Amino acid sequence: MKLFRKVLIGLMVLISLQVAGQSSDPAKMKSFIDVLMKKMTLEEKLGQLNLPAGAGDIVTGAAASSDIGKKIQDGKVGGLFNIKSVAKIKAVQKVAVEESRLKIPLIFGMDVIHGYQTTFPIPLGMSCIWDMSLVEKAASIAAQEASADGICWTFSPMVDISRDPRWGRISEGNGEDAYLGSRIAAAMVKGYQGNDLSKNNTIMACVKHYAMYGAAEAGRDYNTTDMSRIRMYNEYLPPYKAAVDAGAGSIMASFNEVDGVPASANKFLMTDVLRTQWGFKGFVVTDYTGINEMMDHGLGDLQKVSSLALNAGVDMDMVGEGFLSTLQKSLTEKKVTMQQIDAACRLVLEAKYKLGLFADPYKYCNEERAKTEIFTPANRKVARSIAAESFVLLKNKNNLLPIKKTGTIALIGPLADAKENMSGTWSVATDISTPISVLQGLKNALGSNAKVLYAKGSNLDADSLLEEHATMFGKTLHRDVRSNEVILKEALEVAAQSDVIVATLGESAEMSGEAASRSDISIPKIQQELLEALLKTGKPVVLVLFTGRPLTLKWENEHVPAILNVWFSGTEAGDAIADVLFGDVNPSGKLSTTFPQNVGQIPLYYNHKNTGRPLPEGKWFQKFRSNYLDVSNDPLYPFGYGLSYTNFSYSDISLSSNTIKGTQSINATVTVTNTGSVSGKEVVQLYTRQLVGTTTHPVKELKGFQKIELKAGESKTVSFNIAASDLKFYNSDLKYVAEPGNFKLFIGGNSRDVKQADFKLSL
Ligand code: BGC
Numbered sequence: 001m002k003l004f005r006k007v008l009i010g011l012m013v014l015i016s017l018q019v020a021g022q023s024s025d026p027a028k029m030k031s032f033i034d035v036l037m038k039k040m041t042l043e044e045k046l047g048q049l050n051l052p053a054g055a056g057d058i059v060t061g062a063a064a065s066s067d068i069g070k071k072i073q074d075g076k077v078g079g080l081f082n083i084k085s086v087a088k089i090k091a092v093q094k095v096a097v098e099e100s101r102l103k104i105p106l107i108f109g110m111d112v113i114h115g116y117q118t119t120f121p122i123p124l125g126m127s128c129i130w131d132m133s134l135v136e137k138a139a140s141i142a143a144q145e146a147s148a149d150g151i152c153w154t155f156s157p158m159v160d161i162s163r164d165p166r167w168g169r170i171s172e173g174n175g176e177d178a179y180l181g182s183r184i185a186a187a188m189v190k191g192y193q194g195n196d197l198s199k200n201n202t203i204m205a206c207v208k209h210y211a212m213y214g215a216a217e218a219g220r221d222y223n224t225t226d227m228s229r230i231r232m233y234n235e236y237l238p239p240y241k242a243a244v245d246a247g248a249g250s251i252m253a254s255f256n257e258v259d260g261v262p263a264s265a266n267k268f269l270m271t272d273v274l275r276t277q278w279g280f281k282g283f284v285v286t287d288y289t290g291i292n293e294m295m296d297h298g299l300g301d302l303q304k305v306s307s308l309a310l311n312a313g314v315d316m317d318m319v320g321e322g323f324l325s326t327l328q329k330s331l332t333e334k335k336v337t338m339q340q341i342d343a344a345c346r347l348v349l350e351a352k353y354k355l356g357l358f359a360d361p362y363k364y365c366n367e368e369r370a371k372t373e374i375f376t377p378a379n380r381k382v383a384r385s386i387a388a389e390s391f392v393l394l395k396n397k398n399n400l401l402p403i404k405k406t407g408t409i410a411l412i413g414p415l416a417d418a419k420e421n422m423s424g425t426w427s428v429a430t431d432i433s434t435p436i437s438v439l440q441g442l443k444n445a446l447g448s449n450a451k452v453l454y455a456k457g458s459n460l461d462a463d464s465l466l467e468e469h470a471t472m473f474g475k476t477l478h479r480d481v482r483s484n485e486v487i488l489k490e491a492l493e494v495a496a497q498s499d500v501i502v503a504t505l506g507e508s509a510e511m512s513g514e515a516a517s518r519s520d521i522s523i524p525k526i527q528q529e530l531l532e533a534l535l536k537t538g539k540p541v542v543l544v545l546f547t548g549r550p551l552t553l554k555w556e557n558e559h560v561p562a563i564l565n566v567w568f569s570g571t572e573a574g575d576a577i578a579d580v581l582f583g584d585v586n587p588s589g590k591l592s593t594t595f596p597q598n599v600g601q602i603p604l605y606y607n608h609k610n611t612g613r614p615l616p617e618g619k620w621f622q623k624f625r626s627n628y629l630d631v632s633n634d635p636l637y638p639f640g641y642g643l644s645y646t647n648f649s650y651s652d653i654s655l656s657s658n659t660i661k662g663t664q665s666i667n668a669t670v671t672v673t674n675t676g677s678v679s680g681k682e683v684v685q686l687y688t689r690q691l692v693g694t695t696t697h698p699v700k701e702l703k704g705f706q707k708i709e710l711k712a713g714e715s716k717t718v719s720f721n722i723a724a725s726d727l728k729f730y731n732s733d734l735k736y737v738a739e740p741g742n743f744k745l746f747i748g749g750n751s752r753d754v755k756q757a758d759f760k761l762s763l
Contacts, residue, residue: 032358033349037342039102042331045345046324047076048104051285053319068092072106073099076324078316078348079107079153082428089150090365097361105361107352109153109206113172113426114138116145117375118383118571119435122424122512122548123158125390125567127174128589128642130683131707132187134386139191141379143203146429148369152355153204155252157188159239160209163603165593166219168516171425171548171568173214175592176605176639178235179702182242189246197249198356200363201373207243209254209287211269212236219602221515222255230695233730235607241278249282249351253290253314262297264290265305270313283347285316292320302326307335315344375434380572385585387569387576389681392589393643394553397561400540402583402645403500405449410498411439412457412491412534413505414527415546420475424568425513425548432474434571438504438544441574445582453498456480457491457534460508462526470511477508484526488533495537502581503534503560504544509568512548521599522552535559544577550595550637557636565589586645588681588707590750595637600628606639606751607698640685640702640750646676646712653747653757660761665723670747670755672718674710681709686720687746687754688727693739695732700751703727720747724761738763 052068071077072095083089089108097103114120120138129135146154161181162170174181185207194202215236216223227236244251253270254263263269264286274280286309294305306322307330317323330336356363393401415421415438422435442452460467460477462484471477480487495501505527510516534541542562556563564587566577579585596604611626620632627633651671660666672684686704690697704720724738731737740763748754
């Protein structure tokens with residue numbers, strides 16, 4: 001009888017799940033979840049808030065007998081992450097929907113950060129593309145491939161603004177600017193989620209790391225953030241808000257504290273801003289053991305910190321199981337309420353409902369799709385062109401680049417034959433043995449037209465321990481155990497036989513990313529010595545620079561004739577690099593982060609304030625001015641900067657009116673001309689400056705951009721529309737306002753070299 005009842009309940013639940021779980025109607029969703037939650041025990045509710053680790057090594061068939069399997073059977077797991085393959089995910093899902101009492105499906109997440117199997121440039125590289133349709137396209141390909149392999153939730157986009165290149169995770173974000181960062185955040189959410197989250201080829205986004213993780217003191221990972229509210233609202237929060245406005249289904253709390261309270265217990269962030277001010281309707285997940293780490297932050301024991309997190313507005317606990325193991329006790333002791341647990345549980349269930357998992361728990365587990373939709377020639381083709389578009393040409397003296405496909409090319413450097421490093425940091429979903437190395441790419445492009453001679457030239461770093469730390473997760477650089485002298489000698493012999501030297505130097509993939517902060521952000525010394533030796537040969541040297549962050553390149557900029565920054569651009573890196581080196585593609589990337597001259601200038605960013613004692617333009621040092629004795633205030637390469645194989649000239653700005661009145665807008669127009677001999681793309685950038693206000697304002701603020709393509713000799717008129725709403729900011733009362741007064745407007749190809757005009761806002 002008991003068994004019969006159990007089967008009957010199970011059947012009824014399953015039928016109701018099948019019927020109701022298919023509708024995207026909010027009222028139907030609500031009543032479906034109401035019915036389900038009435039059946040749930042407190043333990044089962046807490047189970048939905050639990051996102052444990054440890055399922056990564058589950059093998060098909062063993063799922064049920066694993067530790068995690070037991071918890072799933074007991075209804076103590078809401079989802080899992082970073083499990084790869086349809087077979088494994090299906091096996092685990094089967095345990096949830098066939099062996100747990102209420103048969104609630106699991107949600108499967110993954111760090112699909114810049115692609116799945118087909119990888120795209122690291123986010124910092126992607127952010128140099130300034131073409132939102134491509135950003136969206138890359139995210140939609142990532143969603144297509146991930147969803148074909150069982151994943152329905154990605155821990156992306158990462159939208160932390162950072163002005164500190166010492167911080168390793170600057171590589172995972174979109175640079176220093178809130179406007180550009182917001183545009184990218186929205187495009188990525190759209191790319192992942194599409195217009196319909198219940199489709200089987202879209203996945204739920206999780207915007208992270210909320211909030212201000214990129215402002216960690218001294219660029220040291222996980223470090224303290226302490227910031228004025230006005231700066232937060234104007235300069236750091238906008239990209240998270242843009243992702244929320246674009247409909248991101250979930251958000252991840254950051255590891256760091258903000259103004260004395262770790263994000264996971266920060267009610268101001270999690271409830272006041274996120275829910276009350278922004279109207280966020282999705283669920284909040286912590287970062288990896290984020291709740292437990294609050295014990296080390298000094299907020300109390302596990303029970304205490306878990307209750308703080310729930311009270312602050314966190315819904316799901318990643319890895320630490322503090323919610324699962326302590327909230328029941330906290331409920332009895334009235335430290336948390338049943339309403340809070342119910343609200344969190346409901347949000348997690350809603351996410352599953354929206355993804356269509358109740359209607360079909362195996363919706364993303366289609367083996368046929370896994371075979372045909374991942375790493376396809378079509379996806380790789382898009383990735384190759386996006387990779388090339390992310391490269392930033394930093395210097396090109398006497399048009400050394402592009403090089404010809406003739407003669408002998410010496411390819412030298414530790415990153416030349418390093419396919420395992422091409423995808424860069426946070427590429428957990430991809431098989432790192434698949435990318436195309438630079439050596440392979442050059443060979444593919446040259447065929448029998450020219451010769452490539454390869455030599456390593458040096459290891460990544462003379463210090464083998466540092467190299468070990470910088471080549472984790474299988475991202476080996478195949479350390480050469482011969483002496484530095486022998487390795488260098490071989491390279492110089494190769495160089496001697498060549499017409500041109502391509503030096504592939506810089507960082508390894510894991511020299512940036514999580515817990516990969518650096519206090520010295522130059523190219524490792526042994527590689528600098530190699531570069532110096534190569535330059536001494538008198539042959540033309542092109543530096544192909546690999547990096548996950550802005551580096552200090554003062555010496556290189558002075559001595560090396562051509563520098564092409566290629567970041568880590570994904571599975572197609574080698575072919576894309578060849579495309580640009582040989583001029584089949586004209587580079588068009590523009591920096592989303594300032595490159596400083598030296599570490600002492602950090603934080604250095606284009607949209608700084610003027611101060612009361614600004615240094616007059618063009619000056620290096622003046623006593624009693626805001627400057628340094630030993631270095632100018634200028635960056636090495638400014639925000640928005642990047643060269644092309646052609647040149648662009650800008651006309652003066654013409655304004656449709658000198659005054660914006662009330663709700664009217666004005667147009668600012670320039671004519672851009674390609675004055676060179678090849679076609680190319682240019683990112684036309686619009687900046688403004690509010691000259692007088694109730695608070696101080698940055699000397700320039702990005703307000704718009706357009707990427708255009710011009711044939712040799714061609715001109716195009718580019719027009720920007722500016723309204724009072726574009727000039728709004730958060731004032732001292734944190735009110736979002738525009739203030740009347742005088743403004744400057746700038747248009748140019750980077751934040752430094754601009755045309756200017758004046759206008760007025762009269763409200
Ligand atoms: C990172 C997150 C990531 C999570 C899950 C953490 O260490 O900070 O960005 O999404 O792990 O893998």
